[in-house]
Amino acid sequence: MDGIVVGALITAVGGIITTLLVVLRGENKVDHAMVVSSLDRLADGMDRVESKIDGHVTDHAKGLM
Numbered sequence: 001m002d003g004i005v006v007g008a009l010i011t012a013v014g015g016i017i018t019t020l021l022v023v024l025r026g027e028n029k030v031d032h033a034m035v036v037s038s039l040d041r042l043a044d045g046m047d048r049v050e051s052k053i054d055g056h057v058t059d060h061a062k063g064l065m
Helices: 002-062
Strands: none
Touching: none
């Protein structure tokens, strides 16, 4: 009888842990998508700033400034 109770407790705890992992994994996917989106926007902005700086330095080198 004690073995059945212990088995039931282990099964219940395992089920709870599995449910939590599934829920957290789903939230992790949403968080990951938001971070990737933010990094993509940041990378696009960095390319624009880099090209502006390159153009500015080139203008100085040509004596246009």
